Amino acid sequence: MSIQDTPPRPGRPPSLRDPQRAICDAAASLFAAKGYDGTSLQDVASAVGMTKAGLYHYFRNKQDLFDSIVLGVLSDMLESARARVDGVEGGAQQVAAFMAAHALYFEGNRDHYRAAFIGRGGDLYVFTPEQMQARRAYTDFLKDILEQGRAQGAFAFEDAPLVARGILGMLNWMTRWYNPQGEKSAEAIAGTYAQIVLKGIATD
Structure with missing residues (x-):
């Protein structure tokens, strides 16, 4: 039922x-x-x-409610990223697509996103095992894109997890200063970030 x-x-x-x-x-x-x-x-x-x-x-309680929101955000972000990257060819294009998906999710679900990432003091929040698994899956998805791009000769870097964390750090920090009434959309800002990142890791 x-x-x-x-x-x-x-x-x-x-x-x-x-x-x-x-x-x-x-x-x-x-x-x-x-x-x-x-x-x-x-x-x-x-x-x-x-x-x-x-x-x-x-x-059951407020913690259970908050945990449900956090898990929902992490799971939905991965689904959105996969849908955006699916069918995109080339490492650089896939990184840009991933970053655009992140920004679009943030802009379209701002309350849920802000609640999940800064609603309980950011780093002070202890993720549940299920949330950690979802968070790791999202990071691994980006890491895999980077490693595939490197294997194809598009990227030059030594530490894919470090690059992935750097990209996610740039995107996540937007929630603290982004103004939806500003001149640029979240997607446009993510596009600028993508240009900066891709120039830094390109083999050319």
Whole structure:
């Protein structure tokens, strides 16, 4: 039986088509704006329009809710990157496609992204094993692109994981200063970053 088919219970409004998504969207917006510590489950419940008790039908506690958002972001970013890179030929083009996918995901899911990466103090957050696996898969996807490009003679560097971390560091830092009302879109900024990176690692 799906969530939508389950009969309503006290504290859970039957009008929500996707309650878990609605809760995560509201929580991500609050975590992004106020941080993890500054957001209570009551804040989330009020934003969704349900009682605090209603939240417990879907998440055990605030940590469980936050962890779900983080895992969702990491998993969705990998899916987006794979879809963007699929069918692209050439190492340089694939790196640029990966970076564009990252920026597009960030721009289109800014609250979720900001909640996941800075909502709980950034480096202070301890990833769960499942999140670590998803994070590693995303990094490995970029690393594999770099290593394939090097094997094809397009790139010259010694440490693919180091280059991958550098690229991700550039992209992730955007969340702290990017202005959606600015002159350049996130994708355009990522394109500029890609030009800088690719000039640095090109064999020519």
